[in-house]
Amino acid sequence: MEVYSINHLRELEAESIFVIREVVAQFERPVMLFSGGKDSIVMFHLAWKAFHPLKVPFPLMHIDTGHNFEETIKYRDNLAEKFGTRLIVKYVQDSINNGRAIEEKGLNASRNVLQTVTLLDAIEEMKFDCALGGGRRDEEKARAKERFFSHRDEFGQWDPKNQRPELWNLFCGAKHMGEHFRVFPISNWTEMDVWQYILKENIEMPSLYFTHERDVFCRDGSWMASAPFMQLKPNEKVEKKKVRCRTIGDITCTGVTLSKANSLEDIIQEVAASRVTERGSRADDKRSEAAMEDRKREGYF
Amino acid sequence: MSGKEHGYLDMELLRFTTAGSVDDGKSTLIGRLLYDSKAIFEDQMEALEQASISRGGKEVNLALLTDGLRAEREQGITIDVAYRYFATPKRKFIIADTPGHIQYTRNMVTGASTANAAVILVDARNGVIEQTRRHAYIAALLNIPHILVCVNKMDLVDFSEEVFERIKEDFVDVASRLDNQDIHFLPISAKLGDNVVDPSNNMSWYKGDTFLGLLEALPVGQDWNLKDPRFPVQYVIRPITDEYHDYRGYAGRVASGVFRVGQKVAILPGGLKTTIEAIDFAGKSLDYAFPPQSVTIRLTDEIDVSRGSMIVDADNQPQQSQEIDLMVCWLNEKPLVVRGKYQLKHNSNELRCIVTEVKYKVNINTTEEIHDDLSVGLNQIARITIKTTKPLFFDPYKKNRDTGSLILIDEGTNNVVGAGMIL
Numbered sequence: 076m077e078v079y080s081i082n083h084l085r086e087l088e089a090e091s092i093f094v095i096r097e098v099v100a101q102f103e104r105p106v107m108l109f110s111g112g113k114d115s116i117v118m119f120h121l122a123w124k125a126f127h128p129l130k131v132p133f134p135l136m137h138i139d140t141g142h143n144f145e146e147t148i149k150y151r152d153n154l155a156e157k158f159g160t161r162l163i164v165k166y167v168q169d170s171i172n173n174g175r176a177i178e179e180k181g182l183n184a185s186r187n188v189l190q191t192v193t194l195l196d197a198i199e200e201m202k203f204d205c206a207l208g209g210g211r212r213d214e215e216k217a218r219a220k221e222r223f224f225s226h227r228d229e230f231g232q233w234d235p236k237n238q239r240p241e242l243w244n245l246f247c248g249a250k251h252m253g254e255h256f257r258v259f260p261i262s263n264w265t266e267m268d269v270w271q272y273i274l275k276e277n278i279e280m281p282s283l284y285f286t287h288e289r290d291v292f293c294r295d296g297s298w299m300a301s302a303p304f305m306q307l308k309p310n311e312k313v314e315k316k317k318v319r320c321r322t323i324g325d326i327t328c329t330g331v332t333l334s335k336a337n338s339l340e341d342i343i344q345e346v347a348a349s350r351v352t353e354r355g356s357r358a359d360d361k362r363s364e365a366a367m368e369d370r371k372r373e374g375y376f
Numbered sequence: 377m378s379g380k381e382h383g384y385l386d387m388e389l390l391r392f393t394t395a396g397s398v399d400d401g402k403s404t405l406i407g408r409l410l411y412d413s414k415a416i417f418e419d420q421m422e423a424l425e426q427a428s429i430s431r432g433g434k435e436v437n438l439a440l441l442t443d444g445l446r447a448e449r450e451q452g453i454t455i456d457v458a459y460r461y462f463a464t465p466k467r468k469f470i471i472a473d474t475p476g477h478i479q480y481t482r483n484m485v486t487g488a489s490t491a492n493a494a495v496i497l498v499d500a501r502n503g504v505i506e507q508t509r510r511h512a513y514i515a516a517l518l519n520i521p522h523i524l525v526c527v528n529k530m531d532l533v534d535f536s537e538e539v540f541e542r543i544k545e546d547f548v549d550v551a552s553r554l555d556n557q558d559i560h561f562l563p564i565s566a567k568l569g570d571n572v573v574d575p576s577n578n579m580s581w582y583k584g585d586t587f588l589g590l591l592e593a594l595p596v597g598q599d600w601n602l603k604d605p606r607f608p609v610q611y612v613i614r615p616i617t618d619e620y621h622d623y624r625g626y627a628g629r630v631a632s633g634v635f636r637v638g639q640k641v642a643i644l645p646g647g648l649k650t651t652i653e654a655i656d657f658a659g660k661s662l663d664y665a666f667p668p669q670s671v672t673i674r675l676t677d678e679i680d681v682s683r684g685s686m687i688v689d690a691d692n693q694p695q696q697s698q699e700i701d702l703m704v705c706w707l708n709e710k711p712l713v714v715r716g717k718y719q720l721k722h723n724s725n726e727l728r729c730i731v732t733e734v735k736y737k738v739n740i741n742t743t744e745e746i747h748d749d750l751s752v753g754l755n756q757i758a759r760i761t762i763k764t765t766k767p768l769f770f771d772p773y774k775k776n777r778d779t780g781s782l783i784l785i786d787e788g789t790n791n792v793v794g795a796g797m798i799l
Contacts, residue, residue, distance in 0.1 A: 079634065079666045080597040083389040083468040092670040093629045096610045100683050100724070124658035125670070128623060129615045212459045219458045238456065239792045240482060240707045242489040243781045244629070245721050249790035263470055265461045 084272050091118075091260040092125040093244065094223055095207065098258050099132055101248040102205040105258075106163070108194075108376060109135040111147035111281065112323040114209030116154075117269055118261055120278055122207075123158060134161035136206075138194050140186035140325040141168050142304060147323055150281040165197040184306075185327040191375045195231040198255055205248065205256045208376050213265045217368035223262050229253035231374035257376075267346050274339040283320045286337045291316050297330040387463065390596050392493040393472040393520070395484050395511045400497045401528045405566035406460065406473060409588065412573045413462045457487045466592045481514065481740065481755035482707045485795055488518035489781070492596050495524045500533045500563070504546040506741045512547070513740050516554035517703060517757065517797065519774055521599045523551075523559045524590060531565040535578040553743060555774075560590055600667045604771060605633030605641070606694065606779050607687040608723035613672055625656055625672035626681055631723065631778035632771075633689065635673065636664040640690040643679055644769045649690050650677040667778075684725040686769050686779075694769045694779055699732075701799045702773075705757050708786065708793035712752035712760075718794070719785035720764060723778065728765045728787075735759040759799070773797035 081089070095118075098105050107122065109115045122131045137151060155162035167186045170176040176192040179185060198206060212219045222238055224246045239247060248256055261269070273280060290301040292311045299305070301313045305327060318331040319342075336342045394402055460471040472487030474480065488494060494515040498508055515523055525547055533539045540563045551559060562571055563582055570576035573588045585593060613625040635641075639652045655662040656672040665671045673687060681687075688694060706712055712731060720729045737746040737758045752758045773780030784794030 077634075077664060079600070079602055080388070081669065083387045086389045086668060089629060089668050089670040093610070096627055096670070100611045125627070126613060127656075127658045127672075128617075128620045129613050213461045219460065220456045235456070240486050240795070241792070242486050242783060242795050243777065245781065245783045247721060247783065247785055247790070247792050249719065249785055251790065263459070263461075265463070265468075267463065268468070 084268060084275060087261075087264055087268055088121065088124070088272070090263065091121045094246065094258065094260040095122050095125045097224075097246050097248070098205055098207060098260075099126075101246070102256070104201075104203050105133045105205040105207060106136045106198075106201070106203045107131075107133055107207040108209070109137050109151065109162075110209070110324065111137070111143075111151045112209070113269055113273065113280065113284065114211065114261060114264075116278060116280065117264075117272060118207065118209045119154065119158075119160075120276060121260060131158060131160050133207075134163050136163040136165065136197065136203075138190045138197070139164050139166050140190060140327075141166060142186055142302065142326045144281075144283055144300070144320070144323060144326060146281045146283050163197070163201070165193050167193045169193070170196065183327075185325060187325050187328050188370060188375075190325075191231075191370065191373050194376070195374045198231065203255065204250070205258055207258050207260060209261055210257075210259045210376060211264050211266075211269075212262050217371055221259060221262065221371075223259055224248055225257045225259065226250065227255050227257060227374065231255070233257075233371050233374070235368065235372070267343070270339065270343050270346055274343065280339075281323070283323055284342065286317050286319045286335050288315055289318050289331065290314070291318055291331060298333060300326055300329070300331055302326045387466060387468050388596055389468050389470065390493065390591060390594060391470045391472065391491050392495055392524075392591065393474060393484070393487040393491040394495040394497070395474050395487070395514075400499050401566040402473075402497050405495075405497065405526065405528065405564070405572065405587070406471060408566055408569060408572050410460065410462050412569075413464055413588075457483050464588065464592060469591065481510070481705065481757075484511070484514050485518060485705045485707075488514055488520055489777075489795070491518075491520050492599050493522040493524060493591070493594055494520045495526060498525060498527050498543055498547070500527050500529045500539055500543065503539075503543050504550060508547065509550050509743065510740050512550050513554060513738075513743050516551075517705075519557075519777060519797075521557045521596075522594050523557065524587070525559065525561045526566075526587060527561065527563045528566050530563045530570060530576075530579065531568050535563070535565075535570075535576070537563075537579070537581045540582075558594075560584070562587060562590065601632035601776050601778075602634055602666060603632070604692055604694070604776060605635050605639075605687075605689040606631040606771070606776070607635060607673060608725070608779075609681055609683055609685045609687065610724050611683060612681065623674075624678070625674050626685075626687065627670075627672045628687075628724070629670045630665050630667045632667055632776050633692070634664055634666045635687075637662075641675070641687050642690045642693060643675075643681055644686045644688060644693070644696070645767065646680070647693075648677075648679050650675045650679055652676075684723075686723065688769070694771050696767045696769050698764045698767050700762050700764065700768060700770070701735075702760060702762065702782070702796040703738075703757060703799065704752070704760050704784070704797075705795045706752050706754055706793065707795060708791055709754050710786065710793065711754075712758070712794065714750075717787060719787050720762070720782055721785065722768055722770065722782040725768070727768075729762040729784070731760055732763050733761040735761065762796075770798050772799060 167189050170193045176189040222241045290313050291298045292313050319334040321332050336345050458473045474483045474487040496511045527543050544561045564571040571586045607628050609626045610628040642649050653676045654674045655665050717730050734750040771779045780798045782796040783792050786793045
């Protein structure tokens with residue numbers, strides 16, 4: 076007997092693929108932002124499915140803060156090679172060197188915010204008219220109001236109070252010269268959906284997401300990975316712990332969680348039982364109540 | 377990819393919209409649902425407590441959870457549609473939470489456009505008021521398959537069955553003038569939790585499902601149109617590699633109906649007939665495809681097919697016309713211009729149109745037609761006629777939400793200014 080229903084993962088997949096195909100049909104020079112985190116990995120997998128047997132018809136771009144987990148870079152390069160996709164890497168260090176960005180100082184210094192400068196410069200320089208991002212609406216309250224097709228003015232800014240209405244499956248990418256769009260194909264996915272899908276599709280993941288022993292220290296109640304460019308406060312000390320990353324970003328602002336999860340099934344159980352959001356240990360969001368909105372207005376991912 | 381998959385990986389997806397104003401307890405209801413289903417986390421709760429206290433509140437203000445923008449928090453109002461997510465072991469839910477004030481009809485329409493169900497809150501003390509009629513009208517206009525009428529604050533009317541029954545009758549009276557689909561009524565107290573997740577001890581006279589129980593039980597699988605095969609072509613896949621030298625696939629999402637390998641189809645525009653050779657998805661071959669699947673269709677004959685074309689069943693074709701009657705909800709401060717030209721988007725088709733006539737406006741509080749004032753401004757709903765530069769292939773919106781909907785775009789600002797439902 077034929078079945079005419081699909082489960083939530085397949086429905087989300089179909090929606091995301093629809094959105095990615097719309098991007099390629101509506102824009103001349105799209106690019107996919109790729110950080111090496113689970114959301115961008117899933118987004119790339121969806122793009123691969125959307126166009127098979129055609130190669131993914133746009134390049135990947137990584138805005139590299141220089142403060143990476145090594146595994147992420149290795150994973151990124153392998154993926155680009157395996158799928159024959161062009162990879163563009165833009166360095167925050169270059170923006171600092173040429174005076175476009177100014178390095179933050181102090182203990183909580185991070186290059187997270189500086190990425191916006193590098194990103195907007197890259198979009199302008201390479202004339203991209205659309206950047207696909209792995210942002211999800213459940214991640215953060217400002218993102219809950221984000222469109223799939225999000226319009227950016229010629230300064231790369233987001234105007235949350237004046238967004239274009241988005242109805243049915245009708246996505247409007249019309250724009251003037253110099254403006255661009257950010258498109259978020261996995262807007263409707265939750266952290267749980269992402270992990271369930273990774274399991275279902277058997278997608279290879281960076282080892283950072285699974286339990287491993289690492290030098291860490293505790294800051295304001297969150298565990299942080301230790302790295303040469305991180306400054307410690309006097310009362311903080313580095314210890315070895317069994318941890319895993321719940322999100323992967325710049326080391327300076329990505330916390331790790333104490334965890335023994337070493338399979339996708341373990342991770343799914345952990346996510347199901349968790350009482351803290353995945354961004355709960357993201358120092359970049361804790362700067363103020365509207366930290367994410369402020370960064371997004373400026374042109375952040 | 378079709379068929380059943382097991383365990384927690386096998387949930388259905390239900391999208392619902394909620395509309396309500398500041399005082400009807402909508403935020404409390406959603407907050408409770410999210411909290412009881414563990415979709416609110418400790419760090420969010422902490423942030424919420426801090427934010428509530430810093431604004432001088434004594435209790436945790438759950439509205440701050442959905443009002444994510446700085447301006448919303450400062451003004452204590454909801455500006456835009458907020459999307460929220462939660463899951464139970466049975467279903468994954470997407471809530472499009474929209475403000476219910478008349479100024480925000482635009483947002484209600486937006487939230488309703490993708491919803492399987494609409495939740496309409498009625499304050500038990502006030503009964504069916506203007507706002508209730510407005511919400512019911514929009515839910516009917518947007519053809520939302522299921523309506524849940526929650527009579528809230530039952531604790532403030534002594535959990536009276538009589539009050540509930542009277543409100544139910546009043547609503548049925550409103551709904552009978554619309555053509556609403558599947559309507560459910562339930563008495564709740566969002567504040568105390570009666571009939572939200574757990575059955576109420578205070579209202580033993582109510583024998584129906586709780587709010588969550590209903591959300592889990594609504595038959596969403598039947599909401600898709602499986603009768604009329606429509607496949608708008610989004611993109612043509614031509615790899616031109618050695619391995620796939622002659623591959624030519626038409627990528628798109630099944631809007632409605634079922635497509636099978638071997639099926640006789642027609643290609644619009646033109647109407648040339650051919651047969652489906654294969655249905656591909658990510659390296660696999662499917663025997664059939666149905667909504668809302670995204671697939672790639674290959675045809676036996678080489679025909680001119682491009683973005684904007686539509687693959688349809690040879691014996692079941694949509695209407696074609698350049699003159700179209702529709703209901704429009706106006707979404708922009710700049711009013712509709714009669715004889716004005718607009719960019720139009722319908723499925724994967726983009727073309728231009730001219731608004732030839734405004735037939736009447738609708739008073740959305742009374743659902744009465746207005747014939748003496750035909751100016752159509754922001755948040756107003758009207759019946760109009762448009763003429764397009766080339767024929768549109770469509771079905772009436774009531775039969776097909778995908779091929780029956782369109783948007784109008786201002787050619788100067790590129791803003792989406794009108795949401796159209798074809799009659």
